[in-house]
Every structure is written in C-alpha cells, then in structure tokens.
Amino acid sequence: MQISRKITAGFAVLSMLTVSACVTDPNTGEQKVSRAAIGGLGGAAAGALLGGLIGGKTGRIVGAVGGGAIGGVVGYRMDQQIRELRDQTAGSGVDVSEVDGAILVNLPDGVTFATGSYSVSPGFQSLLDRVATSLQQYPNSLVDVYGHTDTVGSSASNQRLSEQRAQAVSNYLISRGVSSSRIRWMGFGETQLKIPTGDNVNEPMNRRVEIKIVPLTQAEIDAARN
Template sequence: MNTSKSFVAGLAAISLVTVSGCVTDPNTGEQKISRTAIGGVGGAAAGALLGGLIGGKTGRIIGAVGGGAVGGVVGYRMDQQIRELREQTAGSGVDVSEVDGAILVNLPDGVTFATGSSAITPGFQRLLDNVAASLVQYPNSLVDVYGHTDTVGSTSSNQTLSERRAQAVSNYLVSRGVNSARIRWAGFGETQLKVPTGDNVNEPMNRRVEVKIIPLTQAEIDAAR
C-alpha cells in the first residue's frame, strides 16, 4: 500500500468507492466503474473521472474542513482564479481551462519532468509555486493531480512513472503550504491519451500532469462543519 502524504491524510476521508468497484459521481449521483485506487495507491484507472473526484467528495470535504484549511472566500469567483493562473503561467506552455465546473491546469511535456524521471526540476518548481500560491489563496476547493504518459515503453513502466509523477507534484504542493487533506493523486499511465498515436511525433501531447481544482460552495463547507 502506498504511504504517500496524500494517502495518509486521506485515511480520515470517507471513500465513496464500493466493493464492486463502482464510484458515485458527486455531481450526478451516477455509478461509474473505476479502477483507480484512492489517494494514489497503484493501479490503472478507468477514464471516468471527468465529472468526479478521486475517492468522492463528501469525505474529502470533512477531512479538509477538519484540517482548518477550507473556508469561504469573500467575493470568490472561479473565473478570477482562472484569470490569475493564466497570467502567472503565461508563455510557459501551461494551459488553464474550465472543465465541467472545475479548473484544469494542464502541465505538458517540456515544462514538467525530464524523460523517464519524476524529479521536479527548478523550472517546474517555479510553475508549481504559482499553482500552490493560488491554492493557498483560494482554499475552498479540493485538488486532484493526474499523471499521464505516452505509449513509448512498456505499459507497466508507464503506469508506474505516471504514479510517481503525480505523487511528486502532490507532495510538492503540500510542501508549499497546501493542506494535504485537500489533495489526492492518481496515475493513469497511457490509458487517457490526448492524441491516439504511436508515431512518436505527437506523443509529447500525451505526456502531461493535470491539476484539477474543484471549487466548493459555502453550503458544502458549512455542511461539513
């Protein structure tokens, strides 16, 4: 069992994953098949997290509120955080977008890790510092970190590498002051390609880390308290 900071902190959270391998989408209540292990424990994942979170939502809010790092921000607007993140990462190749009511920060190949490595480079640190600062400034959200690879190399090695990279990013954000109770991570290996290709030309588009920021409403925070 993986004992990363994100997973240890997540022991207090209540998982919505059932023994049958289904996970409840917190937005729709729909049951979806998930092969993702909660909190970054190894294993491939089904591509069904677009509308949900790793390990569900309710228990994670309880854990984050208990850590004292989640609270309402007066006048908070998601578009404001998106605009600031875009300004802070301008010219870096990082893409910041809104997806299904969440903020998706796409950290592509070239600004993340060296080939085959999960060590965070100085240049990548500067980008993650901006992301961490935003998360600290806007604490009323949960954070998922997803690691993805291309299809070069073996499936098993790609899966492992994606997990190590997602864990490294999560741990770095925590080291910069983001409450670990808010963060979960998962590696997807080569199961969620942006460009289905094996030509080694467009493959770099598949090598990426995504940070998904899921805003919480004041009602959700109050209910957890």
C-alpha cells in the same frame, strides 16, 4: 439534522469505496486510488469517478473542513482564479481552462519532467510555486493531480512513472503550504491519451501532468461543518 444524516450516509458510502479502492504507497505511506480496483468498478462507474474527484467529494469536503484546510474565504470567484493563473503562467506553455465547473491546469511535456524522470526540476518548481500560491490564496477547493505518459516503453513502466510524477507534484504542492487534506493523486499511464498515436511524432502531447481544482460552494462547506 436531515443534511447531517445525508452527509453521514455519504461518508459511509465513501468509506466503503475507500477501503476497497485505496492502496498505501510503500515509499511514502500516502494513499491513492488503486487502478485495479477502479477497473473492477465497471466502465460507467469508473467514468463517473474519474469525472468527479478521486475518492468522492462528500467525504473529502468533510475531512478538509474538519482539518481546517478550507472554509476561510467568502465570495470566491472561479473566473478570477482562472484569469490570475493564466496571467501567472503566460508564455510557459501551461494551459488553464474551465472544464465541467472545475479548473484544469495542464502542464505539458517540456515544462514538467525530463524524459523518464519524476524529479521536479528548478524550472518546473517555479511554475508549481505559482500554482501553490493560487491554491493558498483560494483555499475553498479540492485538488486532484493526474499523471499521464505516452505509449513509448512498456505499459507497466509508463503506469508507474505516471504515478511517481503525480505523487511528486502533489508532494511539492504540499511542501509549499497546500494542505494535504485537499490533495489526492493518481497515475493513468498511457490509458488517457490526448492524441492516439504510435508514430513518435505527436507523442509529446500525451506526456503531461494535470491539476484539477474543484471549487466548493459555501453551501457545501456549511453542510460539512454541520
């Protein structure tokens, strides 16, 4: 009962954040976190939010478990999924690493989108197919998709492009069978540069899509069920 009350309270807090920080994309009806709302949270709060999961963890677990999207695999091993993802993307330029207890799949410029485009090309599709297969094989996780650009062009156009790219990758993963209740997306534009530069030499390193896979423990899943 105590666990149930904690989850209910956590979900209430999440709902307050969601109402104030989420916006609906006019083209798709999908929800994302408003960057304007995040800016209003303050630096420390925004850092905590972006360092965790878009929209918070507790409510998303409850929603995914309630929708039957997670909870079907026992004995999950993150190191095994990382190893398999590295094998499946070897030689493609994709980097798979462990960051703060999560799996970060970095899809750099050159394997993602054509310049100025957010259309998922055939070559990019094959890579995303492998990621989607992994996400289906290991369903006990939540997934964030982040879009990033360089500083070429206006900040407003870069922000929009990063959002379109993050949404395109999310939609593609969903089209390949990954439950939409597990996925959220966000565009960062040119605000999260890997290499701060304006020389147009190292700029390609800033153009990337990141897929963050956050594994869930059996205890978290059981708590959400209760």
